[in-house]
Every structure is written in structure tokens, then in C-alpha cells.
Amino acid sequence: MNILTFTLSSVSAFGVLLSIGLAMYFPKAQTQTSKFSNILLSILLLTASLRVVKPLLLVYAELPQWLDRLARTSMAVSAPLLLFYILAVLENKRDIKRLDYLHFLVPLIYLCLPFLDQPFNRTLYAFLLVQNVVYVGVSVFTIISHHQQHHTLVYHWVVLLTVSMSMIIGCYVFAFLYDGSIFFLCRxxxxxxxxxxMLLTLSILSKKFIFALPKAEKYKNSKVPSEKIEELYFRICTTVEAQQLYLDADLTLQKLAEMVGLTAREISQVINLQTQTNFSDWINGFRIEAAKRKITSREYRNQKIAAIAFDSGFNTLSSFNATFKNKTGYTPTEYRNVNTTENLN
Incomplete structure (x- = not known):
């Protein structure tokens, strides 16, 4: 065994074993994201590790056909999982609906119908790669559309995860088009x-991104006196409501800080401690209340839901729908129908 093969084997074994450990850790981890999103991240790590380790195993031996297909299937599953994880983090998606399972129909068919790929079908493999690229593209578009709407640490975490997964998928696309060697895929x-x-592990150990410290410990050394928190929160709310700042889709923590006369960190601390939520969720609460008033008003009775969403401070309809359902238990259309019926009665 040469040094390169030994190094690849060691790195691969370490990465896979560590990822399995992280996959077991995430469902119970205390993070700034939901338990559902943590479970999706766990499954994403498992499927990605299964796909990545396959080229290395091929260096040593020919794999059984079922294991080879399972590895390719895991590649097709990883991309939709990445998109669902992003939606869970950025749009508070809490579960997978029946129609969502259609996203996994292609990998399921590929796994259950082995004759489609015996012998290896280059065209079918190309289709799986194209599917991955499309999902990565949709994931990137989703991230861009939520720019400045979320807590910086959470948003940056999603960006870094997407970049990492894109690099992995990009390696397979490049190998398919130009190289094709097992050693290229391994490296x-x-x-x-x-x-x-390693990014995940360091983030956990250093309490960065979604693994940031709990609020009480996070603000332990803050210069804002605890007895001033309520007073400052009233001041912030008054400014936001009086000037209707929540209607600005590009409103950021820094912009609000400049208007109120505090630092961004101080405003974040006050909102976190007073409402147990982050700036994005807090400001979206004002927007949803504004949307509810518009939906039930005569002035907006004939307006489309999309127009109400944009007039209320949201810059994407998907974000508005997800946030509205999360905070009210209804979709905007259901809320309009319920209130219209009550008003008629």
C-alpha cells in the first residue's frame, strides 16, 4: 500500500466515522434550529458519507452490485435532503408533506429497479447528476432569496453547508465529464x-453558527443592565411600530440599531432575552400581524395573497406562506376564508 492510498484511507475512515457520530449527535443537540432540521441534517450526513466512501472502497475491491447501487442512490437522495434542510432552517418547515415525497421518487425507482442500470448505464447516471445540479441550483436560489431575512450566524451556516455539498457534487460532475478516475474522486x-x-466539528466545539451559546451564557458579559432590558425593548418596539419599519423587506439588525440609537448586538440581546427568539422571527411577527389585518380588511379583499405578502414586508411569497402558517396555524388563503365566513355570520 503506497502513502497516497494509505492517506486517503485514513482520511476517509476518519471522516465517515466522525460523520456517523455527528449524525447520532444532531437529533439531540441544542442548536438555534429546530429538531426536525437537525434530523434532516443527520440523514444528509449519512447519505453523503455513504456516497463519498464508495470510490475508496473500489480501490481495494469490486463492490457488490447492491452496494454500488445504494451508493449512487444516496447521491440522488442527498440533493433533495439539502433543499429540505434549507427550507427547514430558513422557512421554518416543520415536517415533510405527502407531495414532498415525490422528490425522492427518482432515487427510489433507481434503487428498486436494478435492471435499469445493468450493466452501468452512463445516460442514467448523467440524469442523476443533472438532478443533483438542479437541486443545488434551487437550494442556492432559496438561500439568495432569504438574504438579510435571517440571523447572520444561521444564514452563514446554511451558506457554508451548501457550498460544501456543492463541492462534493461538483467533484462527481467533473469526474463524469473530464476525468473519470477513481483516484480523482477519492482525492x-x-x-x-x-x-x-471538520467544519461541523469545529463549529460544535467553538459554539459557532447554529451551535452558538444559549442566550443567558451568551450575554453574561454584556454591558446592558438587566433592569434596562424591558425599557429598551419598549423603545425598540415603539420605533418599529411608529415608523412601520417592518414593512421594509430589506430591514436589517444594523439598520434598526442606527434608527434606535443602540448597537446591533444590544438590540439582538434585548430581543433575544425579552422574546426568546431572534431578530428575523421577531420582525416577521410584526409583518404577519400587518398581513392579517390586510387579509381581513375590505381594502385588500380583492388583492392577491402575493400582493399582501410584499406589502407586509416579505420579499418572497414562499417565506411569507411558511411564516404565516407557522405563526397562525393557517395558510393565508385559509385564514382569509375563515375570517370572511365569520364576518358573514
Missing amino acids: SSIFAYSSLI
């Missing part, structure tokens, strides 16, 4: 995946 995909796993 490139394992490097990209190991980078992701």
Missing part, C-alpha cells in the same frame, strides 16, 4: 467531505 470528494465534517 476530491473526500477532501470536500472531510472539510464539511
